[in-house]
Amino acid sequence: MHLITLIMHLTMDRPTYQTIYQASHTAYAAAVHLPARGFLLWGQPFQGTLGWLLAAYNVFACILMGYDKLQAIRGGRRIPENTLFAIALTGGSLGILAGMLIFRHKTRHLSFRLGLPVIVLLQAWLLSRYF
Numbered sequence: 159m160h161l162i163t164l165i166m167h168l169t170m171d172r173p174t175y176q177t178i179y180q181a182s183h184t185a186y187a188a189a190v191h192l193p194a195r196g197f198l199l200w201g202q203p204f205q206g207t208l209g210w211l212l213a214a215y216n217v218f219a220c221i222l223m224g225y226d227k228l229q230a231i232r233g234g235r236r237i238p239e240n241t242l243f244a245i246a247l248t249g250g251s252l253g254i255l256a257g258m259l260i261f262r263h264k265t266r267h268l269s270f271r272l273g274l275p276v277i278v279l280l281q282a283w284l285l286s287r288y289f
């Protein structure tokens with residue numbers, strides 16, 4: 159499924175389970191395959207063990223957002239917001255942000271709309287300063 163078609167499907171009021179599944183594959187491809195092809199992050203090649211661990215952690219974070227959205231649709235047990243913020247603060251901010259945009263989840267919460275970009279910028283600043 160093309161990315162534009164996927165985004166159009168995700169803008170529906172209630173995305174289907176198949177659309178959520180396909181969106182998780184898109185997030186996986188963005189977080190894992192781009193680093194493998196030499197994607198540059200802050201001017202440095204995104205490779206090595208730390209890079210792969212960070213990519214895997216962000217895929218995990220994005221999948222958690224998809225799972226939480228699925229549980230919200232089903233009315234099941236949810237992941238607490240504090241847990242999602244803890245994952246974002248410990249390096250999964252891009253995955254949480256991607257999951258938020260891909261799955262259209264937590265987009266109405268001001269704490270997520272403002273907090274996650276601040277966390278991403280803070281982590282980018284820290285990475286540029288110390289690596």
